[in-house]
Amino acid sequence: MDGEHILVLGIGNILWADEGFGVRVVEALDRAFTFPDHVTLLDGGTQGLYLLPALEEADVVVILDAVDYGLPPGTLHCLSDGDVPAVLGARKLSLHQTGFQEVLALLQLRGCLPRHLRLVGVQPHTLDDYGGGLTPPVAAQVAPAVTEVLRLLTEEFDVPVRPRDSESSEGLVTAAVARAAYEAGRPSAQDACRIGDARVLARTFGEA
Numbered sequence: 001m002d003g004e005h006i007l008v009l010g011i012g013n014i015l016w017a018d019e020g021f022g023v024r025v026v027e028a029l030d031r032a033f034t035f036p037d038h039v040t041l042l043d044g045g046t047q048g049l050y051l052l053p054a055l056e057e058a059d060v061v062v063i064l065d066a067v068d069y070g071l072p073p074g075t076l077h078c079l080s081d082g083d084v085p086a087v088l089g090a091r092k093l094s095l096h097q098t099g100f101q102e103v104l105a106l107l108q109l110r111g112c113l114p115r116h117l118r119l120v121g122v123q124p125h126t127l128d129d130y131g132g133g134l135t136p137p138v139a140a141q142v143a144p145a146v147t148e149v150l151r152l153l154t155e156e157f158d159v160p161v162r163p164r165d166s167e168s169s170e171g172l173v174t175a176a177v178a179r180a181a182y183e184a185g186r187p188s189a190q191d192a193c194r195i196g197d198a199r200v201l202a203r204t205f206g207e208a
Contacts, residue, residue: 067121074137133183
């Protein structure tokens, strides 16, 4: 499948606890492995319709996200092709999933829907913890999700994947909000900024 463009897409909001699952899995893949030129890893965040150009160019899309499957928190569950838009449309967790469902609908309308869709999703535990990292049951599924993506790429799409000689220090996610730094740097409840996350506010508006 060397002639086909494969997109591995992590979507979600790292500022809201388990919402960041998809981005953290793509981050882990990028730090530990190298991929051929026809495979693109993308931190899609909450970009919604802005992801349309990247998806239009892809023949295969592997989506990583926190998904309401109605299963116990921390359950990893995978879907293929037509089941992907169906579950994302029926069980929305957040505004980013509403936007992504619209993207899939537009792709279908324009006749540009990827020929292969795969969803590697986890049932979240907590979403309403602003500034929080992944909860333990969801964090425990990052490594299995990485393994599943590697299985999909190698077994289903014949993609050669190689471990990096050393873990990459520069990656898709900015160092300041990379998972280790972000979760370790969270202030205590007593020190937390009550109008938002001080780590984000300081970088956005500058130090007072």
